[in-house]
Amino acid sequence: MTGFVARHSGPGPGPVPVLALGDVLLVTLQGELHDGAAEQLQHDISQRIASSTTPVNGVVIDISGVEIVDSFLGRVLAEIAASSRLLAARTVLAGMRPAVAITLVEMGLTLPGLGTALDVERALALLGRAPSAAPTAHPEEGA
Amino acid sequence: MAEHDTAPDTAKELGAFLERRREQIGQRWADAALFRTVFTVSRDEAVEAGKAVVDALADVARSGRLEDVDAPGFGTVRDQLGRMAAARARAGYTPVQIAGEVADLREPVTALLQTELQDADDVWVHACAQALAVLTATLRLVIMETTVSAGEELIERQRQQLLEVATPVINLWDGVVAVPLIGTLDSARSQVVMESLLEAIVDQRAAYAILDITGVPTVDSLVAQHLMKTVAAARLMGAECIVSGIRPAIAQTIVHLGIDLGSIITRARLADALAYALTQQGIVVSPRPATGASQR
Numbered sequence: 001m002t003g004f005v006a007r008h009s010g011p012g013p014g015p016v017p018v019l020a021l022g023d024v025l026l027v028t029l030q031g032e033l034h035d036g037a038a039e040q041l042q043h044d045i046s047q048r049i050a051s052s053t054t055p056v057n058g059v060v061i062d063i064s065g066v067e068i069v070d071s072f073l074g075r076v077l078a079e080i081a082a083s084s085r086l087l088a089a090r091t092v093l094a095g096m097r098p099a100v101a102i103t104l105v106e107m108g109l110t111l112p113g114l115g116t117a118l119d120v121e122r123a124l125a126l127l128g129r130a131p132s133a134a135p136t137a138h139p140e141e142g143a
Numbered sequence: 144m145a146e147h148d149t150a151p152d153t154a155k156e157l158g159a160f161l162e163r164r165r166e167q168i169g170q171r172w173a174d175a176a177l178f179r180t181v182f183t184v185s186r187d188e189a190v191e192a193g194k195a196v197v198d199a200l201a202d203v204a205r206s207g208r209l210e211d212v213d214a215p216g217f218g219t220v221r222d223q224l225g226r227m228a229a230a231r232a233r234a235g236y237t238p239v240q241i242a243g244e245v246a247d248l249r250e251p252v253t254a255l256l257q258t259e260l261q262d263a264d265d266v267w268v269h270a271c272a273q274a275l276a277v278l279t280a281t282l283r284l285v286i287m288e289t290t291v292s293a294g295e296e297l298i299e300r301q302r303q304q305l306l307e308v309a310t311p312v313i314n315l316w317d318g319v320v321a322v323p324l325i326g327t328l329d330s331a332r333s334q335v336v337m338e339s340l341l342e343a344i345v346d347q348r349a350a351y352a353i354l355d356i357t358g359v360p361t362v363d364s365l366v367a368q369h370l371m372k373t374v375a376a377a378r379l380m381g382a383e384c385i386v387s388g389i390r391p392a393i394a395q396t397i398v399h400l401g402i403d404l405g406s407i408i409t410r411a412r413l414a415d416a417l418a419y420a421l422t423q424q425g426i427v428v429s430p431r432p433a434t435g436a437s438q439r
Contacts (some may be wrong), residue, residue, distance in 0.1 A: 036230075042158055079264075098338065098380065101379040101385070105372045116379055117381040118344070118348055118350065118381040118382065122350070122381065
């Protein structure tokens with residue numbers, strides 16, 4: 001992160017809450033994510049997975065409230081996925097908007113390591129059905 | 144009076160003449176083919192339209208910019224001229240024929256001008272007539288321009304319609320959407336396809352999206368790149384994308400070009416793609432079991 005100059009010098013809206021639902025961590029992003037908050041979130045998630053008394057199998061990041069994604073946020077998401085996988089948890093992005101998907105593809109960020117789902121419900125179903133040991137982007141559903 | 148000095152004066156004289164005789168010119172033009180066919184309902188309306196054009200020509204003449212298509216006078220009647228030209232074009236006239244009809248408008252005015260300047264010096268009459276000729280020639284140009292730009296607008300509108308018509312998103316099954324791609328896939332079209340497909344994925348809550356390229360004549364590296372982008376965007380939304388309708392020739396082309404579609408699920412036919420999507424969702428389609436005697 002050191003290469004980036006913080007774009008928002010003023011105090012941000014505070015850290016993003018990380019909710020625990022059984023063996024899954026749920027993060028809901030709203031609006032624009034400030035650089036500081038993004039770094040904090042990355043730190044919080046890996047901390048929570050590592051220090052949790054019960055094993056954490058997956059992380060669901062709900063981005064249905066995010067209208068603009070830049071390359072920085074794209075990288076943060078990829079890094080959250082990579083560090084979670086090191087701690088044996090799969091990351092699923094849920095509810096990406098069409099405009100955001102087009103922007104990311106045009107920027108060449110296809111986020112290959114991340115699982116994706118249409119909404120949180122399906123993301124949870126994806127994590128519940130698929131074994132966490134298989135870090136594939138497209139687990140065989142209901143096969 | 145030397146010929147070269149007369150140009151601004153003749154223009155002014157012409158402007159004054161047009162202003163004086165606007166009523167008569169308007170009446171005569173109302174009988175001309177161009178006005179008669181556009182204003183079929185009321186002759187008064189045709190006279191009014193004719194007078195508006197005369198006023199515009201008088202404006203142009205007074206400003207001395209006889210050969211200038213962008214002279215402010217023409218701007219005010221461009222709508223009017225556009226309507227008349229469009230009406231003639233709808234009647235099946237070519238731009239050249241329309242321009243010919245515009246040229247016919249000159250004769251009644253020339254006749255009026257000659258009767259008015261009967262007593263004047265021959266050279267002066269000739270110069271005025273010449274100025275009038277230049278002015279009507281410019282009017283012709285303006286009408287040509289309006290006709291052509293109207294045609295261009297039409298083409299642009301149809302191009303846009305073609306984009307939308309050619310890319311329908313079909314709901315094949317609960318949670319399965321498909322886009323049958325027909326024709327050449329360029330950047331503009333692939334953008335429309337991508338947007339409408341992603342919107343459909345959200346609306347239908349579709350987990351599977353099928354891109355059928357049966358109707359795409361050739362696949363080159365650019366088309367493949369567009370396909371891969373669409374597939375990647377659909378994946379980011381949480382839907383799995385299947386490319387179907389790959390003909391043997393296209394499969395060979397893709398291999399020869401060295402394009403790697405390895406990360407994309409491909410099927411030969413749309414039916415195979417649908418079967419894959421259904422199987423993945425745990426849906427089995429099987430023929431109804433034979434019940435022996437009850438069947439005829």
